């Protein structure tokens with residue numbers, strides 16, 4: 428393991444009690460605001476000291492309360508771009524970069540100052556005193572200094588948010604390359620799963636100062652109750668559809684999915700005959716025993732109930748309509764309608780409850796992820 432830590436720290440009313448191991452893969456540290464992400468990174472970087480426990484990195488002890496070892500921050504083989512970091516630096520940006528470069532052993536140097544100056548566009552303020560930089564500039568300089576140190580682990584605390592989205596596109600590819608080409612993994616703390624998933628699907632989930640789960644997104648997502656915390660919603664029905672027509676007066680595009688006729692939101696840019704995919708949440712499908720006249724719902728799809736599956740405080744009705752649709756209803760509705768397996772029902776779906784997957788993908792922070800066992804999407808608020 429690259430990093431092993433098991434520490435306790437009380438900060439005001441907040442208790443952090445974290446045990447975790449990191450191998451040399453890029454990892455996302457996910458948690459809601461106040462979960463303790465910055466605190467945890469500060470403990471690894473050495474800006475904070477635990478009350479008890481131990482931290483070791485690449486076989487070196489950074490902290491051990493029993494042995495009385497506290498490695499000073501400057502000596503830790505850690506690069507860190509933290510949110511609240513009064514670096515206490517003086518001199519110009521240029522001086523600071525040069526000093527970081529000089530301090531790194533020649534054979535360990537991964538980057539040159541010139542390369543990072545170009546990459547992070549530091550040339551505009553190279554000769555400015557560091558204390559006059561605005562926060563976004565300071566973060567870029569801190570990142571450059573951290574990389575010049577050629578650390579064993581790079582800690583980033585919500586750096587995309589702090590550094591500004593303009594640098595996101597430059598930074599993402601380099602963050603991805605650090606691990607593969609330079610053997611330098613990144614531990615990236617964020618409240619945004621979308622941001623983390625931009626460059627890794629390995630997660631450590633922090634809740635109330637404790638590591639609640641860790642592993643790949645796929646492993647983590649299997650655990651009860653975690654999807655909501657992560658801001659992921661399951662997309663219950665994914666259907667391939669063929670576009671048949673665009674009805675401008677009705678405001679819908681007509682489509683076919685395995686023989687099911689569907690009215691979708693109007694999207695004339697899809698060519699007639701083209702194929703795309705739509706998603707329908709199971710909770711957006713209502714069931715009726717009869718075809719209903721005089722209702723605004725445009726999709727009434729006839730089918731047969733193949734299974735009624737109790738699921739928490741819901742019942743999932745699996746309806747065979749040619750293809751299978753999953754509808755989520757309450758146990759009360761199921762009882763009132765006296766639904767039985769084998770019954771004929773109509774699945775009622777509003778046109779605007781049908782979402783084109785291509786559009787989910789196109790909206791930033793609202794992406795579809797496929798775990799192999801189903802499709803999920805990241806909630807926009809995430």
Ligand SMILES: Nc1ncnc2c1ncn2[C@@H]1O[C@H](COP(=O)(O)OP(=O)(O)OP(=O)(O)O)[C@@H](O)[C@H]1O
Pocket residue numbers: 438439440441458459460461462463464465466467618
């Ligand atoms: N300087 C401090 N003094 C006392 N308590 C603090 C201090 N900084 C943070 N805390 C406490 O530690 C808790 C965790 O804070 P921390 O900044 O580590 O959370 P976070 O997950 O990084 O949140 P965010 O995503 O909002 O940055 C906070 O809720 C707060 O109660």
